Amino acid sequence: MKFDKVRQFIEKHQLLKKGSTVVVGVSGGPDSIALLHYLWTFKDKWELSLIAAHVDHMFRGKQSYEDLLFVKDFCEKLQITFEGTSIDVPEYIKIHQLTPQVAARECRYQFYSRVLEKYSAQYLALAHHGDDQVETMLMRMVRGSYGKGLAGIPVKRDFHGAEIIRPFLCLTRDEIEQYIDEFHLSYRVDPSNEKDDYQRNRFRHYVLPFLKSENPNVAERFQTISELLMEDEKLLEEYAAQGIEKAVIEKTEKKVVFLINEFKSLPISLQRRGIQLILKYLYKSIPSNLATIHIDQLLSLLKTKHPSGILHFPKGLIVTKSYHQCTLAIGEETEKHYLPLELQVPGEVFITDDVSIKAEWVKDIPKTMSGVDYFICTSDHIALPIHIRTRKTGDRMTLKGMVGTKKLKDIFIDEKIPREKRDRWPVVVDGNGEILWLPLLKKSRFFFDQRESTSNNSHVYLLLQYILYNKEL
Secondary structure (H helix, E strand, C coil): HHHHHHHHHHHHCCCCCCCEEEEEEEECCHHHHHHHHHHHHCCCHCEEEEEEEEECCCCCHHHHHHHHHHHHHHHHCCEEEEEEEECCCHHHHHHHHHCCHHHHHHHHHHHHHHHHHCCCCEEEEECCCCHHHHHHHHHHHCCCHHHHHHCCCCCCCEECCCCECHHHHHHHHHHHHHHHHHHCCCHHHHHHHHCCCCCHHHHHHHHHHHHHHHHCCCCHHHHHHHHHHHHHHHHHHHHHHHHHHHHEECCCCCCCEEEEEHHHHHHHHHHHHHHHHHHEEEECCCEEEEEEHHHHHHHHHHHHHCEEEEEEEEHHHEEEEEEEEEEEEHHHEEEEECCCCCECCEEECCCCCCCEEEEEEEEECCCCCCCCCEEEHHHCCCCEEEEEEEECCCEECECCCCCCEEHHHHHHHHHHCCCHHHCCCCCCCCCCCCCEEEEEEEECCCCCHHHHHHCCCCEEEEEEEEECCCCCC
């Protein structure tokens, strides 16, 4: 391995700044030992402070603990600060129901976070190399990833207030082994790397050798493709973010609501990336079982002419189409994923899959209207926009024909509404927050009863209708 090749790669991607503190993830294998040694060789010239971080995952008992002792001894010889820990990953797997690879990664990165914070480090250097890049890109292609996912391992990315950097992505495994031989470095071997139980190992043992036989520089070609894809994705994501910002009408930590027509006005490539941005925002970390098929399902839901629909995504995320709006909600928000909603006039919103509230302006009051499935008032007595929400603590309304106000809680009790339904019951309010109507229950003082009118008037009326398509609320 030539020093210049890595140095030029670091300079090209601006991976290090002079005088920085760098935490280096060191497993004890040849790749991480070579990276730690390489950075140590140049630490004085670059004025770097190095900290080696090692995690014993406790998969291999005494053998894996000996890996920790080996890395610690290696660091002592080079006078490099060492931070090591043993984590019971097998127990972590049982508790969190994860695969060994995912569990090990979560535990490892949690430890890296603590070390970065302890030393106020600017960088976390990891030893992924060009062969790793080829394997990753191929695995993701087979899995059905797209966009940034196809670009594989990023050269750098933000992490816990610092930046993960990968200076060895410009090297192959053979070049790292040459470096190990040149400097007579010792390292540890993980026997699991030879097993075909893991998908990565199968790509490493069978697919990669074939590709190298076709083109010895395949790792360099894949890295170039990765960087080009990253550049394209950065631009497309910026356009997608701008488009999504115009479409989104509500955004909380666990819920995003957007206007479907505004969203569909975007090119399909930006729609896909827009959905990906929303999912990333809600999930924080995209689950491994979320695939392209989920995004295809969401796009199909938005295209269908049916005004409502629902999808269930991994980890409890629910996607709901309700007339002109789409809601993605996760966790606690899923119980009330359809509220609050803004009701356009004229317009209609689905508050469940089978129930809608429709709004329109009318000059005459329909004579067939009766009961509590509609509400009508004069346009000059209310403020727009109309919203449909669930009840809030302390909610009160002035009922038609009543002096003073009454608590919604008491109305529900009087009407014998089951407790589990009260928090889901739609409450219709105007732009001033005045409660106009509890569909199927009560109307407020704003309700206009033509029978009580003693004069001919030429008002324009707001008519709200509760429409039941299949079943009761």
